[in-house]
Amino acid sequence: MNKKQIFLSGLRDGIPIGLGYFAVSFSLGIIAKKAGLNAIDGFFASALTSASAGEYGVFSQMVMHATYLEVALITLIANARYMLMSCALSQKFDKATSMLHRFFIGFYITDEIFGVTIARPGYIVPQYTYGAILAAIPLWGLGTSFGIIAGSILPTRAVSALSVALYGMFIAIIIPPAKKERSVLIAVSISFALSYICSIIPGINELSSGTRTIILTVLIAGVIAIIFPHEDDNKEATSCIESNEEVAS
Amino acid sequence: MNKYIYLGIMVGVSCLIRVLPLTLIRKQIKNKFIKSFLYYVPYVTLAVMTFPAIIEATSSPVAGAFALILGIIASWAGLGLFPVSVICCLVVFILELFI
Numbered sequence: 233m234n235k236k237q238i239f240l241s242g243l244r245d246g247i248p249i250g251l252g253y254f255a256v257s258f259s260l261g262i263i264a265k266k267a268g269l270n271a272i273d274g275f276f277a278s279a280l281t282s283a284s285a286g287e288y289g290v291f292s293q294m295v296m297h298a299t300y301l302e303v304a305l306i307t308l309i310a311n312a313r314y315m316l317m318s319c320a321l322s323q324k325f326d327k328a329t330s331m332l333h334r335f336f337i338g339f340y341i342t343d344e345i346f347g348v349t350i351a352r353p354g355y356i357v358p359q360y361t362y363g364a365i366l367a368a369i370p371l372w373g374l375g376t377s378f379g380i381i382a383g384s385i386l387p388t389r390a391v392s393a394l395s396v397a398l399y400g401m402f403i404a405i406i407i408p409p410a411k412k413e414r415s416v417l418i419a420v421s422i423s424f425a426l427s428y429i430c431s432i433i434p435g436i437n438e439l440s441s442g443t444r445t446i447i448l449t450v451l452i453a454g455v456i457a458i459i460f461p462h463e464d465d466n467k468e469a470t471s472c473i474e475s476n477e478e479v480a481s
Numbered sequence: 482m483n484k485y486i487y488l489g490i491m492v493g494v495s496c497l498i499r500v501l502p503l504t505l506i507r508k509q510i511k512n513k514f515i516k517s518f519l520y521y522v523p524y525v526t527l528a529v530m531t532f533p534a535i536i537e538a539t540s541s542p543v544a545g546a547f548a549l550i551l552g553i554i555a556s557w558a559g560l561g562l563f564p565v566s567v568i569c570c571l572v573v574f575i576l577e578l579f580i
Contacts, residue, residue, distance in 0.1 A: 281495045316526070
């Protein structure tokens with residue numbers, strides 16, 4: 233595959249992400265409006281932050297006239313998982329990849345864009361991620377704007393159906409490696425179970441879902457990493473790139 | 482309190498969190514535990530965020546649960562991101578017509 237084809241395949245994978253984003257950020261727009269944002273503010277705030285839980289936290293703090301420090305802390309906590317993802321991505325970059333590529337890809341790490349980027353075998357090809365970003369992020373911004381303007385015009389049934397698009401994508405990202413590797417299957421099963429348990433235990437279920445995600449991620453990934461150390465797959469990764477190129481050409 | 486200062490803080494902090502590790506860590510990490518940990522992080526995070534959130538996102542939890550199960554089956558059978566997403570949406574849309 234040449235760079236243009238890779239870009240196009242990123243664009244295609246970005247469309248379902250964007251559709252899911254639109255639904256989610258539409259509801260975000262309703263809160264943004266309460267925080268005093270107009271449609272243009274909403275578009276840029278969302279397109280430059282691209283974080284559902286983070287934005288939700290900040291908008292609700294704005295409604296309550298929180299201090300600037302509180303807003304900074306909320307952003308930090310709600311987005312801390314992106315720091316882990318950024319570390320993970322740093323290991324999938326070719327050393328020669330420029331600072332500029334690293335900056336732009338880092339800037340747009342979201343759960344979904346990270347997911348599709350890391351799901352590709354071998355080193356990261358920035359063009360793929362740019363395709364996904366270009367398809368998804370404008371819809372994220374537009375969804376917020378529409379939410380601010382239109383409020384609750386969209387029928388509940390449509391919002392309800394659209395809101396699982398995101399989760400459908402998450403499933404499609406985690407299941408294939410779980411099918412291939414027993415350790416991932418175990419990690420995913422434990423994650424489902426503990427996440428559910430934490431959502432019903434009194435006290436723990438009052439923590440924000442962002443905080444719960446961080447705690448569970450560090451805990452589960454840590455324990456699984458001790459029990460099932462992952463084989464070094466650098467050689468494998470390189471050979472995957474080669475075989476992929478061959479298949480494509 | 483100026484809304485643009487709030488938004489600026491949000492954009493700035495989100496950017497630093499994401500960009501710093503990616504630009505500062507330029508070497509391959511050698512430590513086996515850290516490598517394994519980072520390998521599992523994405524799958525665990527996404528799994529934690531999917532369930533039970535998927536059954537809370539829909540009007541009817543049952544529809545969300547079916548979307549999860551059928552999504553897993555479809556993905557296990559080898560379908561990609563877009564088809565799996567569409568299947569999940571359709572399952573919810575159709576089931577909620579009856580529930």
